[in-house]
Amino acid sequence: MPDRVRKPPRQTFQIGEDAVAALMAKLVQGAVEKDVVVHDAWFLRCTSGYVSNETGISTIAKLLPNCLLLSDALNHNSMIEGVRKAGTEKQIWRHNDTDHLEQLLRAADPDRPKLILCESLYSMDGDVAPLHRICDLAERYGALTYVDEVHAVGMYGPHGGGIAERDGAVARIDILEGTLAKAFGCLGGYVAANANLIDAVRSYAPGFIFTTALPPAICAAATAAIRHLKTSQWERDRHQDRAARLKSVLHAARLPVMPSETHIVPVHVGDPEKCKMASDLLLSDHGVYIQPINYPTVPRGLERLRITPSPYHDDGLIDRLAEALVDVWDQLKLPRQSPQILAAE
Numbered sequence: 001m002p003d004r005v006r007k008p009p010r011q012t013f014q015i016g017e018d019a020v021a022a023l024m025a026k027l028v029q030g031a032v033e034k035d036v037v038v039h040d041a042w043f044l045r046c047t048s049g050y051v052s053n054e055t056g057i058s059t060i061a062k063l064l065p066n067c068l069l070l071s072d073a074l075n076h077n078s079m080i081e082g083v084r085k086a087g088t089e090k091q092i093w094r095h096n097d098t099d100h101l102e103q104l105l106r107a108a109d110p111d112r113p114k115l116i117l118c119e120s121l122y123s124m125d126g127d128v129a130p131l132h133r134i135c136d137l138a139e140r141y142g143a144l145t146y147v148d149e150v151h152a153v154g155m156y157g158p159h160g161g162g163i164a165e166r167d168g169a170v171a172r173i174d175i176l177e178g179t180l181a182k183a184f185g186c187l188g189g190y191v192a193a194n195a196n197l198i199d200a201v202r203s204y205a206p207g208f209i210f211t212t213a214l215p216p217a218i219c220a221a222a223t224a225a226i227r228h229l230k231t232s233q234w235e236r237d238r239h240q241d242r243a244a245r246l247k248s249v250l251h252a253a254r255l256p257v258m259p260s261e262t263h264i265v266p267v268h269v270g271d272p273e274k275c276k277m278a279s280d281l282l283l284s285d286h287g288v289y290i291q292p293i294n295y296p297t298v299p300r301g302l303e304r305l306r307i308t309p310s311p312y313h314d315d316g317l318i319d320r321l322a323e324a325l326v327d328v329w330d331q332l333k334l335p336r337q338s339p340q341i342l343a344a345e
Contacts, residue, residue: 042198044191047211049150049179050078052189055207056177057082057117057146063200064113070104070143072096072118072129079117079148095122098133105141114143120163121152124298124306126264128163135172146175154183155239155263160229183229186222188214238311239263242318246309249322254336255329258304265307266293267325269334275303278328286324 046052057079061067069083069090083090093101101116108114116138118129131147138145149162157165162178164170175197180188191201202208229235243263250257256268269275272294279292282305290305298304305325309318329336 042193042195044198044202044205044208045180045214046189046191046208047214048187049148049177049181049189051207051211052177052179052191053078053148054082054085055205056175056191056201057115058085058087059201059205059207060144060146060175060197061086061088061115063204064115067113067115068108070101070114070116074122074124075117075119076123076148076150079119083117096127096129098130098137101134102137102141105137105143108141110142114141115146116143117146117148119148119151121149121156121262121264123151123264124293124304125258125266126260126262128261131164131167131169131173135169138174139172144174145172146177147173149176149178150182150189151264152262153178154226154229155236158233159231160226160236180218180222180225184222184225186225187218188222235311239309242309242311242313245315246307246313246318246321249318250325251337253322253326255322255325256335256337263308265309266304267307269303269305270301271334272300272303274332274334275305277332278305278334281328281331282324285327286320288321288324 061069067088071083071092072095073092074095091104120129152162154160156163164173175193177191180186246265247257258266258268275292275294282288282290293306294303
């Protein structure tokens with residue numbers, strides 16, 4: 001056999017776990033480079049945002065002896081599973097109620113490790129956490145903070161760093177979690193914190209250790225998306241403009257839009273069967289897919305269609321959606337704008 005055939009494969013094709021992990025760490029770091037420089041933050045990539053929450057929270061809590069977990073009542077299922085798998089004491093504080101959170105912190109042993117868990121932007125109602133107030137309490141009572149930015153990263157902040165960046169709170173938060181899906185359109189999740197904490201999670205987290213690394217092609221795609229959104233403000237401005245116009249058009253059609261201060265646009269249905277029927281009719285009759293949101297994702301009686309417009313939904317598409325919703329509402333004899341629902345929110 002000729003010598004040229006016997007040559008070993010080029011090293012550039014020998015992409016192993018360490019190479020992919022390094023690439024992922026680099027691409028996630030680039031998403032919030034400004035904050036990385038300030039805080040010397042390290043990043044741990046996971047196969048999804050769900051996994052990064054589940055394995056991140058449970059591992060951190062297990063590494064802190066007798067850790068008390070204080071979790072917002074509306075935290076995502078991935079965070080709930082992380083709390084459950086931690087196997088340590090948990091206390092649930094009323095959603096965004098920092099007075100209640102302070103009561104729980106005040107009652108806890110001052111020397112006991114404590115971890116406050118919340119999201120920055122809640123995906124069902126579209127409301128935002130009072131991050132600075134939460135950080136005030138964490139500093140006062142000696143607690144760590146863990147903030148899920150999945151529904152905000154890429155879409156908020158001058159560099160796409162999320163609500164924490166937008167509100168100038170990144171420096172005060174101990175652990176940030178996010179996704180490479182949603183705004184970045186790829187796959188994967190990450191946890192960002194100081195070097196010692198990330199090294200500990202990497203060494204003990206089963207959701208990181210015992211799974212396959214993300215493919216290099218996904219890493220490259222996420223890198224390109226992050227680099228673009230880090231410097232381009234057009235998508236973020238257009239995104240907010242589209243959300244505002246959608247809310248305006250649906251209000252004008254007297255559809256029961258639930259209050260939201262962000263790009264999340266929930267439309268109240270209030271009945272689980274009709275919620276699923278509305279979703280089916282939108283798809284079959286109008287070629288529009290909107291996911292129905294029923295219990296246990298939201299409380300009974302607050303079933304809804306959740307709409308999240310993109311920067312590329314133009315006026316024509318928004319008008320067409322409003323007409324389709326009006327038609328479905330008429331077919332199912334669903335109530336129009338409800339003052340009671342709006343007042344309750």
